[in-house]
Amino acid sequence: MPTSLRHLAHLTWLETKIFVREPLGVIGSVAVPVLLFVVVGRIAAGSVGAPDVAGSGDGPGTTAFLRADLPVFAAILIALSAVLSLVTIIALYREGGILRRLRATPVRPPTILLAHVLVKLMFTAATLALMVLAGRRFYPVDVDAPLVSFTLALVLATWSLLSIGFVIASVVPTARFAQPLGALILYPMIPLSGLFAPIDMLPPALETLARLLPLTYAVSLLRGIWTGEPWLAHAGDVAALGAVFAVATAIASRVFRWE
Amino acid sequence: MHPDHVVEVDGIRKAYGRTVAVADVTFTVRRGEIFGLIGPNGAGKTTTLECVEGLRAPDAGRIEVLGLDPIRDRRALQLRIGVQLQEAQLQKRIKVWEAVAFWQSLYPDPADGDGLLRQLGLDEKRNAWFMTLSGGQKQRLFIALALVNDPEVVFLDELTTGLDPQARRAIWDLVRDIRERGKTVVLTTHLMEEAERLCDRVAILDRARIVDIDTPAALVERHCPQRTVVVATDSGSAAERFRALPTTTSVRSDGHRHEIAGRGDALVTDVIRTISAHGMPVSEFRTELPNLEDVFLTLTGRSIRA
Numbered sequence: 001m002p003t004s005l006r007h008l009a010h011l012t013w014l015e016t017k018i019f020v021r022e023p024l025g026v027i028g029s030v031a032v033p034v035l036l037f038v039v040v041g042r043i044a045a046g047s048v049g050a051p052d053v054a055g056s057g058d059g060p061g062t063t064a065f066l067r068a069d070l071p072v073f074a075a076i077l078i079a080l081s082a083v084l085s086l087v088t089i090i091a092l093y094r095e096g097g098i099l100r101r102l103r104a105t106p107v108r109p110p111t112i113l114l115a116h117v118l119v120k121l122m123f124t125a126a127t128l129a130l131m132v133l134a135g136r137r138f139y140p141v142d143v144d145a146p147l148v149s150f151t152l153a154l155v156l157a158t159w160s161l162l163s164i165g166f167v168i169a170s171v172v173p174t175a176r177f178a179q180p181l182g183a184l185i186l187y188p189m190i191p192l193s194g195l196f197a198p199i200d201m202l203p204p205a206l207e208t209l210a211r212l213l214p215l216t217y218a219v220s221l222l223r224g225i226w227t228g229e230p231w232l233a234h235a236g237d238v239a240a241l242g243a244v245f246a247v248a249t250a251i252a253s254r255v256f257r258w259e
Numbered sequence: 260m261h262p263d264h265v266v267e268v269d270g271i272r273k274a275y276g277r278t279v280a281v282a283d284v285t286f287t288v289r290r291g292e293i294f295g296l297i298g299p300n301g302a303g304k305t306t307t308l309e310c311v312e313g314l315r316a317p318d319a320g321r322i323e324v325l326g327l328d329p330i331r332d333r334r335a336l337q338l339r340i341g342v343q344l345q346e347a348q349l350q351k352r353i354k355v356w357e358a359v360a361f362w363q364s365l366y367p368d369p370a371d372g373d374g375l376l377r378q379l380g381l382d383e384k385r386n387a388w389f390m391t392l393s394g395g396q397k398q399r400l401f402i403a404l405a406l407v408n409d410p411e412v413v414f415l416d417e418l419t420t421g422l423d424p425q426a427r428r429a430i431w432d433l434v435r436d437i438r439e440r441g442k443t444v445v446l447t448t449h450l451m452e453e454a455e456r457l458c459d460r461v462a463i464l465d466r467a468r469i470v471d472i473d474t475p476a477a478l479v480e481r482h483c484p485q486r487t488v489v490v491a492t493d494s495g496s497a498a499e500r501f502r503a504l505p506t507t508t509s510v511r512s513d514g515h516r517h518e519i520a521g522r523g524d525a526l527v528t529d530v531i532r533t534i535s536a537h538g539m540p541v542s543e544f545r546t547e548l549p550n551l552e553d554v555f556l557t558l559t560g561r562s563i564r565a
Contacts, residue, residue, distance in 0.1 A: 021352040096348035104342045
């Protein structure tokens with residue numbers, strides 16, 4: 001195995017163990033989204049009444065929300081919490097001089113960042129899997145969702161959003177600012193992403209803004225894949241997410257501060 | 260590069276914006292010695308060290324470490340040097356053995372990790388999280404990490420800052436052990452006592468420049484040759500007799516307690532002889548030797564603690 005891959009494997013495993021030891025790490029990034037999903041799902045299911053939920057799924061608005069939008073909404077929340085968590089970790093590592101110490105070793109800088117990204121992606125995939133299991137167990141909406149494709153789409157979207165996290169992590173001075181600043185940048189993207197209202201119903205200025213935000217493409221891709229559309233129909237979304245990744249990574253590598 | 264030299268620094272300069280952190284610094288470190296960069300906070304010690312380690316590029320000047328250029332040959336050099344950085348941390352919940360194992364995995368031919376932990380008195384803390392270690396234990400772990408690649412030169416930046424005196428002394432012994440194993444040590448400290456007890460040679464830095472370089476004893480001898488002997492005696496003629504000694508430069512006396520200042524070790528001998536020859540009853544006898552703090556004061560006109 002090439003040296004840097006060996007370093008990456010070792011560091012990824014190490015950071016996974018360390019993350020699991022965080023008192024709120026696994027609870028915050030796995031348990032909370034899963035619980036939230038179950039609770040919101042039950043409330044939504046209760047409000048339409050059981051027959052409709054278990055039945056054909058022909059009901060109005062709410063079942064459509066259950067069938068397509070709730071899973072996408074949950075997936076977006078998982079992705080955003082992964083990004084926030086990455087931003088905070090990088091800021092903490094910088095503030096504590098951990099990055100500085102690692103930089104004085106033969107480990108290459110991208111290896112450190114990539115290890116964290118891999119940890120986040122692993123937990124993102126795990127959270128999604130648990131959510132699907134919990135969803136099946138607690139409220140049997142009949143979904144024939146392409147789960148493998150959906151997981152892939154979520155990993156791709158998370159990867160792209162993580163690169164925005166790099167840019168935020170590159171400029172925040174301390175970990176105390178990282179979390180609120182990240183939330184301030186990321187969460188306003190949700191209402192503009194087309195998740196709750198189609199973006200062509202937005203005022204023109206906001207619609208333009210929405211088309212510039214990466215989350216819009218993430219939502220479009222996730223929703224499309226969830227409802228069984230082919231990847232080819234969403235090549236534009238994939239390209240947009242790839243472009244965001246390329247641009248954000250380029251910016252981050254220019255402005256990234258190690259201390 | 261001279262075969263006995265491990266580090267050669269020639270006229271380096273480093274500025275951050277308009278602040279000059281290092282201005283024209285030149286020194287060499289010899290194989291097998293403990294070399295100290297000493298001076299107050301902000302004198303340029305850490306910047307100088309980080310340039311030598313290859314973590315910063317100097318704006319001007321030349322640096323050679325083990326025959327390598329720290330910036331151009333950074334990767335090759337990293338395998339042969341050990342580094343402990345000022346105010347560095349590790350992941351809060353990394354275990355001691357995990358840190359050592361990871362560091363071992365980064366080098367092609369690492370030292371025995373368990374052996375290092377034993378030597379540094381950390382074997383009982385193998386499974387402890389970093390955040391639960393005391394300040395002294397953290398510094399010992401950082402020393403272990405700096406030694407994990409069996410380096411030829413070890414750089415230690417403000418190693419004992421923030422430690423209590425007992426932990427500090429334990430660390431000093433460990434640094435001497437590193438030298439006993441044939442390695443060269445370059446350290447920075449703002450503690451003059453540490454420099455005096457630990458370093459074979461020191462470079463005194465003040466305001467981004469080197470003021471003088473030598474062994475601690477030679478620096479004291481050169482810049483602060485004065486000695487003071489304090490004698491308390493009821494003998495009425497004492498002040499007069501001490502004043503008459505050839506090695507005495509001045510005597511301050513309140514009739515009972517006499518502070519006799521002079522040059523060189525001969526002063527002490529002369530005072531003892533006088534006391535003995537005249538059978539003076541002595542209730543207090545003390546010699547005050549200047550130290551590196553006095554040297555710094557003499558050279559810069561300021562106290563290092565200020």
